[in-house]
Amino acid sequence: MGLAAKLFYNPEDRENTLAYRVRPSDVQVEEQQERWNDLATFIRERLGSAFGLPVSSWLQGSYKFGTQIRPARTGEDFDIDLGVYLEWPGDADAGDVSPLELKREVQSILDDYAADDANDATGTAEPKTRCNRICFDNDFHIDIPSYHLDRDADVRDLATEDDEWEFSDPKAIYVWWKDQFEGAERDRARRMVRYLKMWAALEFQISSRPSSILITVLVAQSMATIDSESVSGDDEYFRAVVEKVEARMRRSAVVKNPVNSSENLNRLSAEDCAKFVDQLASLRNIADRALGAADQFDSADIWSEAFKHFFPLPKVEEQAVAKSSYHENGMLSVIRYDPDVKITATSGGRRWEGINAVGPIPKGCDVHFAVLSPERFPNGAIVYWTVRNEGAEAEAINDLGHVSGTGFVKDESSAYRGSHFMDVVVKLNGRIIGRRRVIVHVSGLGIPKRNSPRPAWTRLR
Known part of the structure; x- marks a missing residue:
């Protein structure tokens, strides 16, 4: 089982998993x-x-x-x-x-x-x-x-x-699908299909995207050939599925309908199919790096390359001490530059501030994030920002976040009630040297107008 297995699927904390975030509520x-x-x-x-x-x-x-x-x-x-x-x-x-x-x-x-x-x-x-x-x-x-x-x-x-x-x-074909698996194995197969479909939806535009039924059949056929004794957890299973699907598509671009051999389920053009196979190879590389990561946070950050804001980060992370030291094997450890972030939320004449957390603030605020003391970061360090939304309102509007870009400052807004995260990762030469999970608590209240006009009967005539 990989470090991020419980971030893929965890019945005990289902809302903080990829399985939950990619499916409809x-x-x-x-x-x-x-x-x-x-x-x-x-x-x-x-x-x-x-x-x-x-x-x-x-x-x-x-x-x-x-x-x-x-x-x-x-x-x-x-x-x-x-x-x-x-x-x-x-x-x-x-x-x-x-x-x-x-x-x-x-x-x-x-x-x-x-x-x-x-x-x-x-x-x-x-x-x-x-x-x-x-x-x-x-x-x-x-x-x-x-x-x-x-x-x-x-x-x-x-x-x-x-x-x-x-x-x-x-x-x-639905009867065929049901006959491939039983019980918990069918549930896992469904999750594998959803993971791969979400990756494809993020990676390709609709016109060049592999169809849902193509992905479904490829996953089912791949899972039938996986040695279940050699893998454990959805992260390892997913890596195995990706490897099998890539190898299958390299052998032949024709994917026959399992209940109608005259139908090819792959309707991608030759060019789009080649891109699909190449991106599967890139996805396999991401999976290998994530499974070999040093800790759960690093693994989750690497998986986020494939699943963007849909992939959750650990709720509780162990912050490393920001100092230089040597590991027992004699290799120099990475110096930590965990950022502190100042948050300023404004609406009209009202203002809320906090360090690494703010709120509750009302919906409709402009929210400014700024890394404190950016001059302490080494030359070449890049700060990455990712918004991850949670809660019923964000789910209903299908806005679970977005990749917000890079830089020392970032502007967003409070749109949905609930606890939301601005995840900040500092990288140097592609390696994480700092991270911070900033929490923004948003209430269901709007801001009433201040000093609203008095009723006419209260005014001097």
Whole structure:
């Protein structure tokens, strides 16, 4: 088990783990469930009336697999896949409904649903080749792939914008996934998929990003070949998964659908696929360095190269003494330059100050951070700042922080209630020589206006 294993996954402190920070909150899962249930009912009723045929629906994709991640960047959405099935016996081509006719009817239904203000929908997108899309408040959308279903034969065909039926069976691949693992091993596999998906979301833009199903299949196949006796903890498992996936992709860029050998799940271009493999090699290097780090904080800092602000830091750290000494092996230890940080929060005429901690301060403050006595750092030292947000408000808005850059000063703002961290790391030639976790307590209160105008009846006439 590596030094940072409990920062990957720890049921005893779940909120301070990567496993918790990359997934949607329990509240967000519940909100999404309420929305897709309501939408599914609406579509089934309207589609059944339009064609006079039985209609069913089935949740699929990462939500169904239990591998959904929260948006990695501002402006990106949660993604839910809700399949709708128009049923008739026999082949899809034997029916009276064409693929394009089905997709256009679904689009019309989604437009009507979005037009109702009570549904919290922000609108629909132009139909995609294999699905239709409706977008909602709180940063999520639902993709609606439409199928023909022969229930007796248990065969499905996907309607495409090219007016063709495409053989596709989301249920079969989900059953395959479930059969790969049992119990705790399936839970670990889900976490491995989420870790790799979040890394990919941070590393690649949407247009060049490996798909969720590609990552899911690669992780499942990789875990089946890992010697569980040789690894322990999610950090070591993740390193092993990355190594296996990289080796697999170097052997062949073709990743066959395990339930349909004629389908290649890798739809990346040759150039994007090569970049994916190269970045997997870089990720493996990060994992090796993190697993070989000197202490838990250093290991967490290295993992943060891959997972940015989503990777947590230890809550309690042992600060090294800032003096020169020799280890028993005769090597000179690194002199510590743990920074002290002055925090100044202002709002209107009010002001709060602190050293290494401040608050509680209200929401809406401008917050200035400044390293004290920067002249004591050696030449070439670089100060790195990372914001890590916690709490229900930050989770609801999908803002768990960001990498804030470098320098001796930094400006931020207080936006969410809770305890938040500005993590400061000082490096020289890429090696940590100092660190500080600065805590900012934010209350749920806003700042009332001071000396507000008095009622008219109190003024002199």
